Amino acid sequence: MNSKRIDFSSIKNVRLEKSIDLKLNSMITDEIGIHRPISISVVIPTKIDAGKKTRRKELETLTKILEECSRLADLGYIDEIIVVDASIYENGKPDYSILTKVIKTAYLHLKLFRREVDLVASSRAESLHASKGFFNFFVKVVHQFDPLIAKLLETKGVLTKLNIERMPSGKGAALWLSVPLCSGDIICFIDSDIMNFKKEMIISLCNPLIKSISNNSYFKKLFSKAFYKRLTLRYESESKEFVFGGRVTRLFIKPMLKILSSNYPDIFREFDKMNYPLSGENAIFKEVLENLYFPCDYSIELSILYQIIKKYGINSIMQVDLDLFYHIGQSVKGLHNMVSQLSVYLLKLLEENGIILSEDSLNVLVNEYKNECRKWIKKYKRLFYRELQPLSKELRAPIHYSESTERERVEIFSSIFFEAVKSRDYESKILPAWKEFMNQSEYTLLSSLLKYRANQFTYDRLLKVGLVRKP
Ligand SMILES: Nc1nc2c(ncn2[C@@H]2O[C@H](COP(=O)(O)OP(=O)(O)O)[C@@H](O)[C@H]2O)c(=O)[nH]1
Ligand SMILES: [Mg+2]
16 A cells, blocks of 8 residues: 655745756656646636736736746647636626737747747648647637637537536636646646746646656656745735745645645545645546536635545645745635635535534534634744744845734634635536536547637737737
């Protein structure tokens, strides 16, 4: 029997050239029997709504991420970048301007993409080809609420089968949609708001998976997941100010999972071994992902983790230390929504496993959670003053921390959790695993059609900014 241990790796140990070589020399035999080098798709979910206070900063951050990715693309480490955007205008209509900017940035920085675009621009026949979606661009942009994607899903019976009328909103839904769009054997997800993004982050996430293919003696890793310390750019403030980030992870999900795994080990065992259960930066084999279901909302990260642990065991996971993250914060309301969505997910898991919390057991659980938080708050306080506060000088910005605010936050989080259980309003939609609700040929067809649409939409953005002309 394998021991239930979990492995760790770190961005600090990444060696660029060696990693590139390893990736370029790693071969797989794909489902149609062709022996070929492994490929990696990078997926960046994003939502930068019009009118959002941090819009400029978020766009600037996404641009920097693309610039960083460009070196990896030119070196052959990544084979595709897909940006799935859900930005909307104040009237709720899809806003395509973010994706137009993405295309411009990619053209400026990604040599490979520039050559593709120039080729399309130089020939009427290529342009005609691309206008139909037949040119496979290295960078593809997709809007979650593109009416033609919805139409495609409707025509192919997906919406009817799922009993929904349109493409659902939410981060989980965006990731679900990205699966059939990807051509890579490995999919690497990267949030779009990491201000200090480095290309090594992608390498350190994908490497454990690549190694497990190329080296038989290495214990097979199917999923790698980031952890870090987060400094969060304050959403509400005009000036540059940070707070000790990861608030939902530190003050809700970690202590809650600790309590749940000691009370219900059969369901939550191993969860408390995860350093950052909510991180959105991870890498996974596409074929694994095709067999997982996806909640539409922010519970997606927990859900993937839960399914991987259940199906393959904790040994299949590599936790990757990405050190320190500077990212753009959510509004307090956003944090509360997230806690509510996560609470609903945890309760669903309990119910699925036959556990219905009575009012008494709920009270006990919430009290245990609050007690647990007291310990964590003390620990975080030490960590903050030891490791984060000193960074203020280098950042030339204040980093705020208040123990009493942390305590208040725990009170609010516990009442959100309490309310979620009491109301039993579990209306969050779960999207099924692609390979479970479609047969292979239906799925292959839908996947090709979605790829055409993504390429066509990308071409439309290129037209819009004048990088190509109508045939
Ligand atoms: N496409 C898409 N992306 C989303 C959606 N919600 C959030 N995102 C993106 O997912 C990433 C993580 O979301 P964020 O709100 O920053 O969560 P946090 O970092 O965990 O607090 C960011 O890059 C968001 O722009 C959504 O509904 N659709
Ligand atoms: Mg974020």
